[in-house]
Amino acid sequence: MRVLSYALMTISDAFPVLVNRLSRVAHALQFSHGLNPAQWEALRYLEKANRYSASPSAMADYLGATKGTVSQTLIALESKGLVRRDRCPNDRRAIVLALTDAGREILTQDPLCQIYAATEKVPKAEREQLAEVMKSILDDLCVRNNSSQFGVCGDCCHLDDGDCAGSGTCGVTGDPLEASDLKRICIDFSPCSDDEVSLSK
Ligand code: SF4
Structure with missing residues (x-):
């Protein structure tokens, strides 16, 4: 990986470039454990979302993705046994998403932990x-x-x-x-x- 000399940039140039580079590195890290970045993001979202937000449409909103893309992601995660869909007890037409035990387990190996590890030398x-x-x-x-x-x-x-x-x-x-x-x-x-x-x- 080539390292640019950010010291030669103005702060207004360096911020967007660094954010973009970090984002690309983070994206590449997430092709792991048989999952892709969208699937990892969906798992992370479901780990944090409250009861009003565990729906495909809320997930699409949070991830800035289309409902079609989220639907494909959820189909893949369900087929891997990492996510399940339940009917909402108060509204049988609504879907509530939840992580399975396997979904929670794979999140313990989240590849983005490498980013946190890279910051550990910083106070x-x-x-x-x-x-x-x-x-x-x-x-x-x-x-x-x-x-x-x-x-x-x-x-x-x-x-x-x-x-x-x-x-x-x-x-x-x-x-x-x-x-x-x-x-x-x-x-x-x-x-x-x-x-x-x-x-x-
Ligand atoms: S809308 Fe209600 S559940 Fe949602 S963050 Fe606010 S207080 Fe919490």
Whole structure:
């Protein structure tokens, strides 16, 4: 792999080039364990999505993919025994997606862990700062491109009577939320304010 001299670039040139290069490296890493990058992304999404977001259409929204592409990805993952489709108990026409045990197991070997491993020589405080900057860039791009801003309950203006450490109620559905729900990403998320977001993507 050729390494460009980023020191010779302006910061406005270097950022897009570095993000693009990292994205290509991350893409290439994910042809592993018999899966492709879209299939790995779908598995990761289902591991994080809450009960309102475990649908093919929410997944398409989060991944910025068409429903047709997501459908093909899900067919492949189902045939490998990594994902299952259930009927929603409250609406028999709706589909709820879930990881199987095999799906959860293969995620323990996620090839993107190599990216985290590559950051381990960077001090923790700088890594956290870098993650905040990357999250901020992603949020900004979502807003500019009218993409849904998925996030977690603790940062959502619809969370009633709760905080990110305990439980609460969803102001959209009226459903009670357990502590484990509060850490999951949601398609109905709406940020409390532009600067109150968490590392959820
Ligand atoms: S509080 Fe917000 S993020 Fe949580 S379930 Fe309700 S809409 Fe989704």
